[in-house]
Amino acid sequence: MTDEEAPRASLRADAQDTARVYQAARDLHLTYRAESASPAPAARLSLLHLLACCADAPLPVSVLSPEAVAAVRMPELPAERVSAELRALPEAAGDVPCVRADPAALAASARELTDDQRTRLSVYAAALLDHALLRSPDGPVPDLLAPHVTALLWRSGGDPARAAARRLRDAYESRGWYAEALPFAVRIAEPAAGAALADGLALGRIRSGCGDFGEAEAVLRPVLAQAERAAEGCRLSLTGHTGPSIAEMLRGDPAGPFTGGLSSADCHALADVADVQHALADALYGLRRYAECERLLFAAGGLRWRVLGAPHPAYLLAQLHRARVLGRRRLWHEALGLVQDVLSYQDRAELDRSRPREDALLRLAHAQVMTGLVRSLCEEGASRSRRVGMFPAPVVRFLDRTVGTNPRPEKVTWDEARTLAEEAVRACDGAFGPGHPHTRAARALLERPRP
Numbered sequence: 001m002t003d004e005e006a007p008r009a010s011l012r013a014d015a016q017d018t019a020r021v022y023q024a025a026r027d028l029h030l031t032y033r034a035e036s037a038s039p040a041p042a043a044r045l046s047l048l049h050l051l052a053c054c055a056d057a058p059l060p061v062s063v064l065s066p067e068a069v070a071a072v073r074m075p076e077l078p079a080e081r082v083s084a085e086l087r088a089l090p091e092a093a094g095d096v097p098c099v100r101a102d103p104a105a106l107a108a109s110a111r112e113l114t115d116d117q118r119t120r121l122s123v124y125a126a127a128l129l130d131h132a133l134l135r136s137p138d139g140p141v142p143d144l145l146a147p148h149v150t151a152l153l154w155r156s157g158g159d160p161a162r163a164a165a166r167r168l169r170d171a172y173e174s175r176g177w178y179a180e181a182l183p184f185a186v187r188i189a190e191p192a193a194g195a196a197l198a199d200g201l202a203l204g205r206i207r208s209g210c211g212d213f214g215e216a217e218a219v220l221r222p223v224l225a226q227a228e229r230a231a232e233g234c235r236l237s238l239t240g241h242t243g244p245s246i247a248e249m250l251r252g253d254p255a256g257p258f259t260g261g262l263s264s265a266d267c268h269a270l271a272d273v274a275d276v277q278h279a280l281a282d283a284l285y286g287l288r289r290y291a292e293c294e295r296l297l298f299a300a301g302g303l304r305w306r307v308l309g310a311p312h313p314a315y316l317l318a319q320l321h322r323a324r325v326l327g328r329r330r331l332w333h334e335a336l337g338l339v340q341d342v343l344s345y346q347d348r349a350e351l352d353r354s355r356p357r358e359d360a361l362l363r364l365a366h367a368q369v370m371t372g373l374v375r376s377l378c379e380e381g382a383s384r385s386r387r388v389g390m391f392p393a394p395v396v397r398f399l400d401r402t403v404g405t406n407p408r409p410e411k412v413t414w415d416e417a418r419t420l421a422e423e424a425v426r427a428c429d430g431a432f433g434p435g436h437p438h439t440r441a442a443r444a445l446l447e448r449p450r451p
Contacts, residue, residue, distance in 0.1 A: 201275060208286060
């Protein structure tokens with residue numbers, strides 16, 4: 001090769017290298033364009049695809065029963081195919097019949113799903129879990145479903161699983177398992193999810209059940225403001241007295257309810273305010289802020305008297321809890337007046353047969369008030385008094401004794417208080433079970449030494 005041909009050969013080599021690079025880039029572009037233009041066909045959905053949306057944990061067979069699958073209506077997964085594939089899965093050991101697929105098979109099935117299929121299957125799985133919790137809110141089934149509800153709820157959004165998560169939260173709360181209910185309540189009531197008033201109220205109650213009274217107050221303050229805004233949106237005023245007026249009591253039955261000028265939406269809004277006030281009062285009671293707690297219970301009782309009537313268990317419970325707070329402040333004359341007012345309606349309601357849980361709560365609160373009264377009078381002496389309106393408390397007590405229709409006992413003995421505690425233990429044990437916090441609170445009254 002001459003000296004003149006050497007530069008030309010070098011240029012040709014460079015050109016050939018550049019051409020090969022461009023050709024490779026062109027081939028790569030055409031290959032990916034062809035793949036994007038003709039995507040792979042979507043996988044035919046199976047039971048493994050459905051289980052891949054849940055957790056890697058045993059799943060009760062009843063969740064995938066033909067009745068449940070038919071109720072959920074999954075067009076891509078008919079009940080016959082689900083039943084056939086269910087029989088091929090191995091059973092998991094336990095008291096409840098369960099199945100558990102192979103984790104490797106679940107992972108391979110999850111990779112086959114498109115985003116649209118994964119979204120639809122999440123909706124189906126959440127509906128199946130919700131259906132199972134609706135049919136069996138008690139027993140071991142909620143514990144077995146908790147990992148699967150968690151897996152669905154903690155994915156992006158988690159909206160399909162919210163109904164099932166609410167049922168699971170309520171099931172745990174009704175058992176008194178507040179620590180187990182708390183993660184679900186926190187997730188459901190996240191502000192980004194646009195939590196409803198009921199979700200915030202449930203979170204506040206569960207926080208109080210866990211003993212986190214400061215956190216419960218922080219949750220319930222904005223919930224109360226939200227409930228009050230809803231009531232104001234119905235053109236309802238909460239200023240001044242919250243119970244019925246004297247004119248309303250003279251025109252109708254003093255026991256109420258006084259809903260003649262209220263619509264169903266108005267009654268619902270006022271009942272929501274009363275529920276949040278009562279829950280916030282429970283949190284303040286745990287924080288020993290008794291004066292503010294009493295004011296809230298007074299307002300909640302007035303609203304419930306107006307909307308639900310005096311014989312309603314919610315009103316009676318607010319009155320007994322207010323009596324308990326008055327006892328903490330050693331205002332026992334006023335506390336006994338509330339107790340006697342509650343007993344006159346409680347006997348009429350016959351709650352022990354129709355509403356055992358409400359009856360147990362009322363018996364527990366009654367026992368707590370009377371036990372506290374006996375102990376306080378023995379250890380701290382006579383009760384305190386305070387002015388009521390324009391009259392001092394002794395004058396009000398005299399008028400109550402001479403004019404009032406409900407005579408108040410002058411003295412309560414320890415044996416009477418212990419009998420009330422025994423009745424509360426039996427009622428709570430039958431309504432809630434032996435391990436419930438309410439039952440333990442009733443037993444704690446019996447375990448206290450005689451003053």
